[in-house]
Amino acid sequence: MENFFISTAISYTNGPPHMGHAYEIIAADVIARFKRLEGKNVFFVTGTDEHGLKVQQKANKLNISPQALADQMSETFIEMGRALNCSNDDFIRTSEERHKKAVKEIWIRMKEKGDIYLDDYSGWYSLIDEAFYQESELKKDDLGNFLSPNNTPVEWIEEKSYFFRLSAYEDKLLNLYKDNINFLQPKSRMNEVRNFVKAGLKDISISRKGLEWGIKVPNDEDHSVYVWVDALTNYISALEWPESSHLYDDFWPGDLHLIGKDIIRFHAVFWPAFLLSAGLDIPKQVFAHGFILNKGEKMSKSLGNIEDPMALVESFGVDQLRYFLMRETPFGSDGNYSDELLINRVNADLSNDLGNLSQRCLTMVKRNCNQSIPQKNELNEIDLKLLNSVDLKKSSISDLMTNFQISSYISEVFELISNTNKYFSDQKPWDLKKLDERRMNTVLWVTCEMLRRVGILLQPVIPSASSKLLGFLCIDKNHRLLDFLSEDNALSSGKSIKDPEIIFPKIDLKK
Known part of the structure; x- marks a missing residue:
């Protein structure tokens, strides 16, 4: 039986599930279920990204531990998956021991390769995006303050940091894109990434000093592994790597990472570079889907137009929501709700x-x-x-x-x-x-x-x-x-059938 691995991006635990999370896990579930219909042996994983400064700060505000907050929030994502009738085979949490082992192992391998070094970091950082930016990537608001490409605030940071030698992987990545033209879909996304890499890659910061809620850097307790080395490794920690595991042997390299279009760079540039450095296989494909908009506008707290997927299931039904989200919009484009x-x-x-x-x-x-x-x-x-x-x-x-x-x-x-x-x-x-x-x-x-x-x-x-x-x-x-x-x-004549019932009652607009 042919194996098939599919993953969603893991969800950050600083806030409850929203429509974007629902859209992604439903799409992944549809693909996973179809592959099972084809007779494939499917491993479908989703999960939660639980470390980082945002979770630590929110936990402090709530006067609870970051672990307690992560436990609470991860449960809401597990419940969402159940409510949406999703068939994931595993739910990986980055605070689990199996994940911490994998992160430390991939770090050690990249360091042994000579791709990790300690240096001074100074630059612009967005707490909301959990990302560092070059000044050339930033824009300004009406008051002259710098904003990230996602319109989030940035702050200037100067500190000791471990760096990953991303600059050494420019040619290798371009060769990857050339040899595997379907590595990133839709094609328009591949063009964006290729141009980004061709413009020249700089080494990236992969640790934060003094961050309490994170996985400690091997042999340096003062530093914690920065979010993307931590988060991205979930795809193989869910397969029990680096332990001797039939799951990893059977399902890696993964067939499909299903992600939002806002995190393409991390999955199509950083992740394959980390894997190449660690001597591991690269996933076969990344597909970046669009956003679900509310009447043409991006959903946000400030606009007060965020839709709660759990409330929509309660109001309209789970199959109804699944059908609408999958039917209404060409997959890969932005959709309207x-x-x-x-x-x-x-x-x-x-x-x-x-x-x-x-x-x-x-x-x-x-x-x-x-x-x-x-x-x-x-x-x-x-x-x-x-x-x-x-x-x-x-x-x-x-x-x-x-x-x-x-x-x-x-x-x-x-x-x-x-x-x-x-x-x-x-x-x-x-x-x-x-x-x-x-x-x-x-x-x-x-x-x-x-x-x-x-x-x-x-x-x-x-x-x-x-x-x-x-x-x-x-x-x-x-x-x-x-x-x-x-x-x-085909159906055999004379075989009894059950009493038919109405499958889809009409929905009243007033509901």
Whole structure:
């Protein structure tokens, strides 16, 4: 069985989960679930980044220990994953001993390579971004104060620091991008990174002096490992590296790091350089997704437009939120959220198209076919054209998901649903009941079979509803992989079905 590793970026524990966190973990879950449908052995990891000055300062304000704050906050991210029906295999926390071991080991290896040295640091630092910046990267606000590229405040810092010799990896990184043109997607992101590296790399500070809440630098208790060496190492500490582990052997190099577009530099420049220095394999691909905006504006506390994903699940349902976020926006671009957009999309696609088709068809089967899969009988050209359309699309829609075009994948599946709706309406099985019962059974069989097939294809996106739909048809849980889409595994006439229920009630805009 082929292995597949996928990760999200780990979430920082200085604040509660927000829509960006939900969007990323849902997308990763959709991809992980699809890979499992393909029959792959998947390792899907997410987690929390728990060290650093911001966590230490917030804990001090709350009069609790940084560890206590990290424990509280990491639990909220674990709960979010559960609430969003995410299927991650592990949840890594950077305060865990297994992670600390890995960070110390990668540090030692980079130091033995001659890529870490102690020197004086002076420069601009953003506490919010946890990043150092060159003055040429900064801009000024209306008062003349310097701001980071992300519009966050920066301060001038002078202190002793350990540096990583990033400048030594310029050519190696450019060769990586040249040899693996798909290393960073979308392609526009690769162009940004390539230009950044070509402009010349400077050595980077990788420690902070006097930081209490952090992993201590090996053989120097005065310094703590700076956030990105600490945080990025989670991808291999989750695989139990450097211990002798079948997980690391089986799943590294990782297949996909799924991240936000604001942390590309750390994953596409720093991380591969660290790994090269430590003599470790580089992940196969990094995909940088866009942001979810609120009615065109970036969500922020100051604007008061932050959406709580847990509240949205409570109001609209988990499959509804998952579907909207994955369907509405081409993956990789920025997307828009509003209650109105979600309600309109869910009502049109899930309630009207999929939900009504399921309810109308299965209710007719219950009433007219002794609550059993109808007789197939002879299939005419119209029947075969609809059924064959799944086989014709299977390869192309699998390619869409392989390229992380999640919205396009969903669109293709819903074209099948739309065509099945048209077929059902055009064939009028309710009239055929009086005119040609044999033909009615065939039309109902074809529609049930199409529901089975789209139910399989939609499992990664709306897992609960798909499970219900396949459950109505009494499809064995071991027969829900992509391999079972074929005609050889079509529904058997006479097999009992369960009482159909409304899968997606319409949402009232006032909710």
